[in-house]
Amino acid sequence: MAQAVGTAHLETSTGLDNRKLLMWLFLGSECLFFGSLIAAYLLYRDRSVAGPYPSDLFDIPFTSVSAFVLLMSSVSMVLALAAIQRGNVRGMQIWLFTTATLGLLFLSGQAFEFTEFNHEGLSLSTNLFGTTFFVLTGFHGAHVTIGVLILLSLFTVSLQGRIQQKDSLNVELAGLYWHFVDIVWIVIFTLVYLIQP
Amino acid sequence: MATEWPQTRRTGLADALRGAREMADQHYGIWSWIAPVDHKRIGVMYGVTAFIFFLAGGIEALLLRTQLIVPNAGVLNHDQYNRILTMHGTTMVFLVIMPLSAAFFNLMTPLMIGARDVAFPRLNAFSYWVFLAGGIFLNASFFTKDIFSGELGAPDCGWTCYSTLSSKAFSPGHGVDFWALGVQILGIASLASGFNFIVTILNMRAPGMTLFRMPLFVWMTLVTSFLIIFAMPVIAVALFELIFDRLFNANFFNPDKGGNPLLWQHMFWLFGHPEVYILILPAMGIVSEILPTFSRKPLFGYPFVVFSGIAIGFMSWGVWVHHMYTTGLGTVANSAFGISTILIGVPTGVKVLNWMATMWGGSLSLKAPMMFAVGFVAMFTIGGLSGVTHSVVPSDYQQQDTYYVVAHFHYVLFGGAIFALFAGFYYWLPKFTGKLLDDRLGQIHFWLMLIGFNLTFFPMHISGLLGMPRRISTYSEGQGWDIWNMLSTIGAFTIATSILIFMINVIYSLRRGEAAGYDPWDGRTLEWTIPSPPPHYNFEKIPVVHARDPFWHEKYTEDEQGRPIPVVAGAANGHPDEAHEEHGGGHGIHMPSPSYFPLIAALGFPIMATGLIYDYALVAVGAAVLFVGIYGWALEPATEGEEA
Amino acid sequence: MTLAEYRRRGGVEAPRGEEQGAEAAHAERHPGPLEYAQIGLILALITGVEVAIYYLGLAHTLLVIALLVLSATKFSMVVLWFMHLKFDNRLFSTMFILGFILALSVFTVALATVGGKLV
Numbered sequence: 001m002a003q004a005v006g007t008a009h010l011e012t013s014t015g016l017d018n019r020k021l022l023m024w025l026f027l028g029s030e031c032l033f034f035g036s037l038i039a040a041y042l043l044y045r046d047r048s049v050a051g052p053y054p055s056d057l058f059d060i061p062f063t064s065v066s067a068f069v070l071l072m073s074s075v076s077m078v079l080a081l082a083a084i085q086r087g088n089v090r091g092m093q094i095w096l097f098t099t100a101t102l103g104l105l106f107l108s109g110q111a112f113e114f115t116e117f118n119h120e121g122l123s124l125s126t127n128l129f130g131t132t133f134f135v136l137t138g139f140h141g142a143h144v145t146i147g148v149l150i151l152l153s154l155f156t157v158s159l160q161g162r163i164q165q166k167d168s169l170n171v172e173l174a175g176l177y178w179h180f181v182d183i184v185w186i187v188i189f190t191l192v193y194l195i196q197p
Numbered sequence: 198m199a200t201e202w203p204q205t206r207r208t209g210l211a212d213a214l215r216g217a218r219e220m221a222d223q224h225y226g227i228w229s230w231i232a233p234v235d236h237k238r239i240g241v242m243y244g245v246t247a248f249i250f251f252l253a254g255g256i257e258a259l260l261l262r263t264q265l266i267v268p269n270a271g272v273l274n275h276d277q278y279n280r281i282l283t284m285h286g287t288t289m290v291f292l293v294i295m296p297l298s299a300a301f302f303n304l305m306t307p308l309m310i311g312a313r314d315v316a317f318p319r320l321n322a323f324s325y326w327v328f329l330a331g332g333i334f335l336n337a338s339f340f341t342k343d344i345f346s347g348e349l350g351a352p353d354c355g356w357t358c359y360s361t362l363s364s365k366a367f368s369p370g371h372g373v374d375f376w377a378l379g380v381q382i383l384g385i386a387s388l389a390s391g392f393n394f395i396v397t398i399l400n401m402r403a404p405g406m407t408l409f410r411m412p413l414f415v416w417m418t419l420v421t422s423f424l425i426i427f428a429m430p431v432i433a434v435a436l437f438e439l440i441f442d443r444l445f446n447a448n449f450f451n452p453d454k455g456g457n458p459l460l461w462q463h464m465f466w467l468f469g470h471p472e473v474y475i476l477i478l479p480a481m482g483i484v485s486e487i488l489p490t491f492s493r494k495p496l497f498g499y500p501f502v503v504f505s506g507i508a509i510g511f512m513s514w515g516v517w518v519h520h521m522y523t524t525g526l527g528t529v530a531n532s533a534f535g536i537s538t539i540l541i542g543v544p545t546g547v548k549v550l551n552w553m554a555t556m557w558g559g560s561l562s563l564k565a566p567m568m569f570a571v572g573f574v575a576m577f578t579i580g581g582l583s584g585v586t587h588s589v590v591p592s593d594y595q596q597q598d599t600y601y602v603v604a605h606f607h608y609v610l611f612g613g614a615i616f617a618l619f620a621g622f623y624y625w626l627p628k629f630t631g632k633l634l635d636d637r638l639g640q641i642h643f644w645l646m647l648i649g650f651n652l653t654f655f656p657m658h659i660s661g662l663l664g665m666p667r668r669i670s671t672y673s674e675g676q677g678w679d680i681w682n683m684l685s686t687i688g689a690f691t692i693a694t695s696i697l698i699f700m701i702n703v704i705y706s707l708r709r710g711e712a713a714g715y716d717p718w719d720g721r722t723l724e725w726t727i728p729s730p731p732p733h734y735n736f737e738k739i740p741v742v743h744a745r746d747p748f749w750h751e752k753y754t755e756d757e758q759g760r761p762i763p764v765v766a767g768a769a770n771g772h773p774d775e776a777h778e779e780h781g782g783g784h785g786i787h788m789p790s791p792s793y794f795p796l797i798a799a800l801g802f803p804i805m806a807t808g809l810i811y812d813y814a815l816v817a818v819g820a821a822v823l824f825v826g827i828y829g830w831a832l833e834p835a836t837e838g839e840e841a
Numbered sequence: 842m843t844l845a846e847y848r849r850r851g852g853v854e855a856p857r858g859e860e861q862g863a864e865a866a867h868a869e870r871h872p873g874p875l876e877y878a879q880i881g882l883i884l885a886l887i888t889g890v891e892v893a894i895y896y897l898g899l900a901h902t903l904l905v906i907a908l909l910v911l912s913a914t915k916f917s918m919v920v921l922w923f924m925h926l927k928f929d930n931r932l933f934s935t936m937f938i939l940g941f942i943l944a945l946s947v948f949t950v951a952l953a954t955v956g957g958k959l960v
Binding site for chain 1: 316317388391392393395396399400401402406426427428429430431433434435437438441445446447448449454455456457460464828831
C-alpha cells in the first residue's frame with residue numbers, strides 16, 4: 001500500500017501526468033498574459049503623438065529571418081523529443097544543443113534590433129509605440145531566455161547521463177514551453193510586424 | 198513520532214543538513230516549519246498569517262472609522278487617511294480573504310478528495326512563502342517615510358490604484374511602487390497555488406471519487422483556481438505597465454504622450470471582476486458543506502449548485518464594465534454590460550435558493566458554524582440585491598463612488614466571505630487542533646458580529662444615498678451624514694469586540710477545549726473519517742468512494758420516507774480508520790520529503806522588488822537567490838531515497 | 842487495491858478520449874522525425890509566403906485576411922503536431938483552448954469597448 005505523493009510514477013485519477021497537466025494549465029494561463037500585452041500594443045498602435053513610427057523602423061527581411069530561426073528551433077526541439085522517446089540520448093543532445101543555439105541566435109537578433117531602434121531614436125519613453133513595442137517583445141525575449149536556460153540545463157544534465165528514455169517527459173515539458181514561445185512569436189510577427197496600420 | 202528522533206551527535210554540514218531534513222521529515226522541531234511540505238501544516242501557516250494580517254487590516258479600519266466618527270475630526274490627516282485606506286483595502290483583499298481561502302483549500306481539499314497531499318507539495322510551500330514575502334513587502338512600505346513623526350510611506354492611490362492617481366506626478370515617493378510590486382509578488386503566490394489545486398483536484402482523487410461525487414467545497418476550489426490562473430496574468434501585465442511607467446518612464450497611462458488612463462481601469466476590472474468571485478466562491482463552497490451537515494439533509498440540487506458555480510466563473514469575465522459606467526464608454530457598452538450584470542445574478546440566486554431549500558424541512562442544529570453559515574446566506578443576499586441595483590446604469594450613475602458602493606461590497610465581502618470563513622473556522626478548526634471551540638462563546642461572537650456588522654454597513658447605504666462620497670478623509674456638518682457615520686463607527690468597534698471574543702475562544706479551546714474526536718458534527722464527507730488532528734499521511738488506507746457524501750452513507754441508510762436510519766455498529770464496513778492506531782501508524786507510507794528550496798526561491802522576489810526601487814544591483818542578487826532556489830528544487834529528489 | 846485494478850473493474854470514470862490501452866496505442870501514432878521535418882518545411886514555406894504577400898502590395902483588408910489565415914495555420918500546426926495536441930488526451934487541449942479562447946474573446950471585446958482595432 002506504499003504510495004508516494006506527487007511523483008510521476010503514481011497513477012492519477014485521470015491517468016494523466018501531474019506535471020504535464022500543470023504545464024498545459026500554465027500555457028493556458030500564459031495566453032492571458034500575452035493576450036494582455038498584445039491588446040495593449042494593438043490599442044496604442046496608431047496613437048503615438050510623435051515619431052518614430054513602426055513603418056520608419058521595421059526591417060521586415062531581418063525580422064523574417066529571426067522568425068524563421070525561431071520556427072526552425074521548434075523543429076529541432078521536437079526532433080530532440082522524438083530522439084529520446086526512442087532512447088537515442090546522443091540524438092537528443094545534438095538537437096537540444098541545436099535548439100538552444102537557434103534560441104540564442106534569435107535573442108542576439110532581438111538585441112541587435114533593439115540597439116538599432118535605439119540608435120534611430122526610439123526608447124521606452126519616446127512614444128506609445130516605443131513603450132508597447134519594447135514591453136511586448138521584451139517579455140517575449142525574457143521567455144525565450146528562460147527557455148534557453150532550461151534547454152542548456154537539460155543538455156548539461158543529460159551529459160551526466162541522467163536523462164534516459166524513461167525521463168523523456170522532462171524533454172517533452174521543456175518542448176511544450178519552447179513551442180509555446182514560438183507560437184507567441186508567430187502571432188507577434190503577424191500582428192506587430194506584417195500588419196501595420 | 199517525535200520520540201523516534203535519534204539523539205546521536207552529528208558532525209559536518211552535510212550531516213547537519215541531512216539531520217535537519219530528517220527532523221522535518223518526522224514533523225518535529227523548527228525545521229518542520231521552515232521546510233514544510235505537509236498540506237495541513239502549510240494550511241495552518243496560511244491561516245495564522247492571514248489572520249494576523251486580518252488584525253492589521255482591522256486596526257486600519259478602526260483608525261478610518263475613528264477619523265469619520267464626527268465631522269472634521271482630527272485623528273488622521275488627509276495624507277495618512279489616504280494611505281491607511283489604501284492599505285486597508287489591499288490588505289483585506291490580497292492578504293486576508295484570498296489567503297484565508299487558500300488556507301481552507303490547503304487544509305480541506307486533499308482530505309475531502311481522499312488524497313495524502315496535494316499534487317505538488319513543494320510548489321505549495323513555495324506559494325505560502327511567496328505570499329508571506331509579498332505581504333511583508335507590501336506592509337514594509339509604511340516605513341519608507343519617517344513613520345514616527347506621522348509620515349506614512351504606504352501607497353495612497355486606493356486599492357484600485359486608478360491611473361493617474363498612481364502616476365509619479367500625483368503620487369511621488371515609493372508607496373505606489375511598493376504596492377505594484379507587492380501585489381505582483383502576491384499574484385505569483387496565487388498563480389502557483391491555483392495550478393497546484395487544479396492538478397490536485399483533477400488528478401489526486403481517491404478511487405470512486407468522480408467529479409460529481411466531489412464535495413461542493415472542492416468544486417468551488419476548482420472553479421476559483423481556474424479563475425485565479427486566468428485572471429492573475431491580466432493584473433500582472435497591468436502592474437508591469439504601471440511599474441514601467443513609474444520606474445522607467447514608459448507611457449502606458451501617460452496622457453501627455455497619448456496614453457489612455459482608462460486602459461488601467463479596463464485591465465484592473467478585467468482582473469477585478471473575476472477576482473470578486475475568487476473571493477466569494479470559496480465562501481460559497483464552505484457554506485455548501487456546513488448547511489447540509491447541520492440540517493442533516495443532503496445539499497438540495499447539488500448539480501444546480503455546481504453548474505451555477507461554473508456559470509458564475511464564466512460570466513465573471515463579461516461584466517467588468519459595470520465598474521466603469523461613468524467613464525463615458527457609450528450607451529451600447531453600458532447597456533450590454535448592464536444586461537450581463539443582471540444575468541450573473543441568476544446563478545447566484547440559484548445558489549441562494551438551493552441553500553434555503555437545503556435547510557427547509559431539515560432537523561437544524563444551530564451550533565456556531567451553522568449560525569455563521571445562515572448569517573452568510575442572509576447578509577450575502579442583501580449584498581447581492583444592492584449589487585443588482587448597481588447593474589442598472591442610471592441608478593449606478595447616482596451611486597458611483599458613494600458610500601452606497603462601500604456598503605454593497607462590504608455586505609458581500611464581510612457579510613459574505615468573512616462570515617463564511619468564520620463558519621469554516623468553527624466547523625473545521627477542531628479537525629486540526631483536536632479541540633472543539635466553545636459553542637457559547639461562538640454564539641456570542643456570532644450575534645455581536647452580526648449586530649456590529651449591520652450597524653457599521655447598513656447606515657452606509659443611507660449616507661451613500663445622501664451623497665456622501667467614498668474615500669474622503671472628513672466631511673463638514675449639516676449634510677445629514679453625521680448620525681449615520683456615528684452609527685458606523687460604533688458598529689466597527691462592536692465588530693472588533695466580537696473578533697476579540699473569537700480569539701479568546703481559540704486560545705481557551707486550545708488549552709481546555711473539549712476533545713473533538715473523529716466526527717464531532719456527524720459529518721458527511723471524508724475528512725471526518727480520520728482522527729483529529731489527522732496523521733501526516735491523512736489516510737492509512739486510501740478510501741474507496743461509492744457515493745456523494747460518502748461518510749454519511751457509511752453511517753446511515755434511509756427508511757421509506759427518506760429519513761436517515763443509523764447503520765448498526767459493526768455492520769457494513771465499520772469505521773474505516775477506527776482501528777488505525779493499533780496498525781502501527783502508517784509505516785511504509787512514503788510521504789514527500791521536506792525541502793527548504795521553496796523558501797530560498799521565494800526570498801528572491803522581495804529582494805528583486807526592493808532592487809527595482811532602490812538599487813539595480815539587488816535585482817541581480819535576488820535573481821541569483823531565485824535561481825539557486827529553483828535549481829536546488831529541480832535537482833533534489835522529491836522523496837528521500839529516490840533518484841531525481 | 843490499486844487504482845489500476847479499481848478502474849479495470851469499471852469503478853472510476855474512464856478518462857475522456859482515452860480507452861484501455863490507449864496509452865500504448867497513441868505512442869505509436871506519434872509522428873516520426875520525417876513527418877516533423879516535413880511540417881517544418883511547410884512552416885518555413887508559409888513564412889516565405891507571408892513575407893511575399895507583405896511585399897505584394899495587396900489591398901489592406903485582403904492583406905490582413907491573408908496574413909491572419911496564414912499565421913493561424915502556422916499556429917495550429919505547431920500546436921497540433923509539435924505540441925502533440927492532435928494525438929494527446931483531450932483534457933490537455935481543453936486547458937489550453939480554454940485559456941486561448943478566453944484571451945481572444947475577452948480582449949476582442951475589450952478593444953472594441955475602448956475603441957481600439959483588433960488589426
